Structure formats: C-alpha cells, structure tokens
Amino acid sequence: MRQVVVISTGGTIASRWQGSGFAADARGGDVLATAVVPEDVTVRVVDLMSVNSARLTTAHQLALLRTVREVLADPAVDGIVVTHGTDTLEESAFLLDLHHDDPRPVVFTGAQLPLEAADGDGPRNLHDALLTAASVRDLGVLVVFDGRVHAARGTVKVQTLAADAFADPSGSRVADVEAGGVVVHRRPERPAPLPLPAADAPLPRVDMVMHHCDGDPLLFNAAVEAGAQGIVLVATGAGNATPEIAAAVEAAVARGVLVALTTRVPTGPVAEIYTHGGAVDLAAAGAVLTGTLRAGQARIAVLAATLAATDPAGRTHALRHALAAPVPAAA
Numbered sequence: 001m002r003q004v005v006v007i008s009t010g011g012t013i014a015s016r017w018q019g020s021g022f023a024a025d026a027r028g029g030d031v032l033a034t035a036v037v038p039e040d041v042t043v044r045v046v047d048l049m050s051v052n053s054a055r056l057t058t059a060h061q062l063a064l065l066r067t068v069r070e071v072l073a074d075p076a077v078d079g080i081v082v083t084h085g086t087d088t089l090e091e092s093a094f095l096l097d098l099h100h101d102d103p104r105p106v107v108f109t110g111a112q113l114p115l116e117a118a119d120g121d122g123p124r125n126l127h128d129a130l131l132t133a134a135s136v137r138d139l140g141v142l143v144v145f146d147g148r149v150h151a152a153r154g155t156v157k158v159q160t161l162a163a164d165a166f167a168d169p170s171g172s173r174v175a176d177v178e179a180g181g182v183v184v185h186r187r188p189e190r191p192a193p194l195p196l197p198a199a200d201a202p203l204p205r206v207d208m209v210m211h212h213c214d215g216d217p218l219l220f221n222a223a224v225e226a227g228a229q230g231i232v233l234v235a236t237g238a239g240n241a242t243p244e245i246a247a248a249v250e251a252a253v254a255r256g257v258l259v260a261l262t263t264r265v266p267t268g269p270v271a272e273i274y275t276h277g278g279a280v281d282l283a284a285a286g287a288v289l290t291g292t293l294r295a296g297q298a299r300i301a302v303l304a305a306t307l308a309a310t311d312p313a314g315r316t317h318a319l320r321h322a323l324a325a326p327v328p329a330a331a
C-alpha cells in the first residue's frame with residue numbers, strides 16, 4: 001500500500017452555496033469523500049484551513065510549507081496532495097517548490113466546479129492527484145488538473161471557468177494521467193531548494209504594479225512609501241515602461257527594495273531590447289528580469305528571496321538563484 005496525505009486548504013473544490021454565492025467551508029474529509037481513491041492507496045487527511053485562495057496571506061502559505069515538512073518527516077508517507085483554490089494555486093505551489101527538498105511529490109489540485117456540483121471536476125482531479133502522489137518521485141511540486149500534470153514553476157491559471165484551468169504558456173507539461181497510470185514526459189528544471197524561512201522571520205510586504213498607457217510612477221512609489229521590501233513591475237511587451245518609471249526603480253533599489261521585472265504578455269521571456277524606459281534601462285536601474293515567470297510567481301520568487309536574506313545584495317542573490325533553471329537530471 002502507498003500512503004498519501006491530503007492537506008485540505010479550501011477553494012472551489014471545498015465550496016458550497018452560501019445563499020448569495022459560493023465559498024469554501026467544507027473539511028478535507030468531505031472533499032475526499034467525493035473521489036475514488038486509487039487501488040493500493042491509503043489516505044490520511046490534514047485539515048489546515050478552508051478558505052478561498054484569493055484570501056490567502058503569506059502567513060497561510062508559510063503554514064502550508066511547514067505542514068508539508070512535518071508530514072514528510074514521516075518516512076511512511078509516499079506523497080502529499082494539497083487541495084487548494086485555483087485562483088492563487090500557482091503562487092502557493094511555486095513557493096513550496098522553491099523550498100522542496102524531498103524526492104516525494106507534493107501535488108496541488110482543485111476544481112472549477114464546487115463540491116456538490118453534478119458532474120463536477122473535483123472528484124476526477126483529486127483521484128488523479130492521489131494517483132500521481134502515489135506514483136512519481138523526483139519531480140518536485142506538481143499541479144494536476146484535467147488529466148494533465150504540470151511543474152509548479154511556470155504554470156499559471158489560464159482559464160477562468162473551463163476545466164483545463166492550468167498550463168505553462170512558455171513550456172510543456174510534465175506528464176499525463178492516462179489509463180490508470182501516470183506517463184512522465186520530462187523532468188522539471190529546479191534550482192537547489194532554499195532553506196525553510198525562520199519561524200519568527202518578519203513577513204515582508206511585496207507589491208505588484210502593472211504598467212499601461214499613461215502609466216506614471218505614482219503607484220510604484222506608493223508601494224515604496226508603504227514599506228514594500230520587494231516590488232514586481234508588470235511591464236508591457238518584453239519588459240518595458242517609461243524613463244520616469246526607470247528612475248523610480250533606481251531610487252527604490254537605492255533604498256534597498258528588491259525589484260523584479262515581468263510582463264503583462266501571457267507567453268515568452270522578458271528581455272533587454274529597448275531603451276528610453278525599456279528593459280535595458282529597468283535592468284540598469286537594478287530590476288531583476290524574471291525570465292518566463294508571470295506576475296504571481298515572480299512575486300513569490302521575490303517573497304522567498306526577501307525571506308532568505310536581510311541585506312539587499314543577499315536578497316538579489318537569492319532571487320537570481322530562485323530564477324535560475326539548471327540542466328535537469330536525466331529522466
């Protein structure tokens with residue numbers, strides 16, 4: 001028998017009608033009861049919380065990270081499934097992936113349709129996640145949805161309502177769940193795991209500011225004034241803004257703020273091509289380009305870096321480390 005632990009956090013997969021709309025309120029046992037448990041798998045449920053994921057805080061995410069560590073301290077556990085709201089699933093999954101140092105998998109799943117929906121997608125997703133958690137090793141943190149298995153890094157929510165909710169727009173998926181088994185296509189590229197943040201580490205404010213036509217530095221500077229220790233600039237195109245915003249970035253970096261640069265565009269990397277406020281100038285001002293990571297995961301990389309070090313140079317180093325993608329181990 002393989003032993004899988006389900007950590008339940010809420011989301012649509014745990015949501016019921018509240019009279020005016022749906023919200024998470026079910027416990028993990030209720031969620032598990034909807035799914036067929038694969039043969040030769042035993043399941044234990046840990047009820048961590050039951051909230052919709054747009055309400056999650058850094059404290060919630062670090063509690064999840066520590067719970068995963070505690071569960072994996074038991075060598076009898078073969079894998080973990082985290083049931084999670086889809087809205088911010090990519091953020092929690094990436095945070096856990098940056099710190100994951102165990103060959104056993106942590107598999108995130110959820111649903112687009114609520115707990116009691118006829119023909120909901122939750123039961124199948126949970127079954128597939130249990131199967132994946134019981135079968136694979138050395139793939140890091142995964143997202144299982146609609147029969148597809150994605151690496152946490154790079155994967156984003158790509159559908160607001162449809163069942164195939166997740167994909168890496170700039171990459172390919174890791175595996176498929178087929179005919180009662182998991183067919184692995186590739187091993188995700190993962191840098192060495194970051195150490196677990198200290199339990200008493202102060203939680204940094206990390207903000208996100210999006211650029212657009214007629215955009216000025218006001219909101220970026222407001223984030224600095226609000227005490228942000230990290231800011232993700234969600235720029236246009238391959239990572240472009242204005243000379244005024246480049247000057248604001250330079251001033252923020254001089255004050256010790258860690259600034260990362262990503263894009264509003266769904267697919268492809270940011271790149272140093274344009275000046276006059278483009279990525280050439282933003283990088284020269286001290287912003288760190290985040291490759292193909294989209295805004296939510298770029299913010300998580302900045303968050304992890306600000307938790308990993310207290311000085312600006314150490315934080316920049318930790319961010320570059322979190323962004324690096326070394327050559328994968330042989331499949």
Ligand code: ASP
Nearest residue numbers: 011012052053085086087
């Ligand atoms: N729509 C979300 C979900 O699919 C709600 C949430 O993220 O909690 O779970």
